[in-house]
Amino acid sequence: MTRELFREDGYLRECDAVVSEVRGNAIVTDQTVFYPTGGGQPGDSGQLLRADGAAVKVTTACKDAQDGALLHVCEGAAAEDLPATGAAVKLQLDWPRRHRMMRMHSCMHMLCALIAAPVTGGQISDGRGRLDFDLQETVDKEELTQKLNRLIAENHPMEIKWITADELRAQPQLVRTMSVKPPLDSGRVRLVHFHGVDLQPCGGTHVAASGEIGAVRVAKVEKKGKRNRRVAVVFDE
Numbered sequence: 001m002t003r004e005l006f007r008e009d010g011y012l013r014e015c016d017a018v019v020s021e022v023r024g025n026a027i028v029t030d031q032t033v034f035y036p037t038g039g040g041q042p043g044d045s046g047q048l049l050r051a052d053g054a055a056v057k058v059t060t061a062c063k064d065a066q067d068g069a070l071l072h073v074c075e076g077a078a079a080e081d082l083p084a085t086g087a088a089v090k091l092q093l094d095w096p097r098r099h100r101m102m103r104m105h106s107c108m109h110m111l112c113a114l115i116a117a118p119v120t121g122g123q124i125s126d127g128r129g130r131l132d133f134d135l136q137e138t139v140d141k142e143e144l145t146q147k148l149n150r151l152i153a154e155n156h157p158m159e160i161k162w163i164t165a166d167e168l169r170a171q172p173q174l175v176r177t178m179s180v181k182p183p184l185d186s187g188r189v190r191l192v193h194f195h196g197v198d199l200q201p202c203g204g205t206h207v208a209a210s211g212e213i214g215a216v217r218v219a220k221v222e223k224k225g226k227r228n229r230r231v232a233v234v235f236d237e
């Protein structure tokens, strides 16, 4: 199993690692800073540096659907350019992109806190994020934009806490997103707490305080079915 360093520290931009397996055009390592696609957040991109200094582009990171191995996908790389099993490498994120993901993902926690309805889905991409709410009434774009920016400007600090699966089962109200089940099998559940705003299980990457999200704007509120409202947010810069 790969040690997922980003779960404890979302600000790590690079790490040393040892290749534990080469699987087609993908590399598995003993530890990583690369977030794999999941929970509505795309996998990180960046590069891996071989011991001889040669750089190999990592186009995305994801988990193998069969065994859950964390794959650093090197699309387009020639087989002979990939490091061999046992090789020491350095893994480096495309940090500006990851940081935008952290900001937008954190913004989704603000959004979630402002609309009192169950979340039925969500997705972020570079510079844009959306949540679907089980909600009949429509939402005022301008008002929501103002409220979001207020929560952001208030600079609420984020803290990560771990609880047991039993503790989560005792507090089912913590689970806001019906489509993404928190990982209960590991026995530990990761809670993300934006103080004074939002507390819920989440495996994604977040900024240290909401002020780091920067100015945002509600780009679109769409009606998706009778009880569904899709709210899309973009950076306002």
Ligand SMILES: [Zn+2]
Binding pocket: 105, 106, 109, 192, 202, 203, 204, 205, 206
């Ligand atoms: Zn999150």
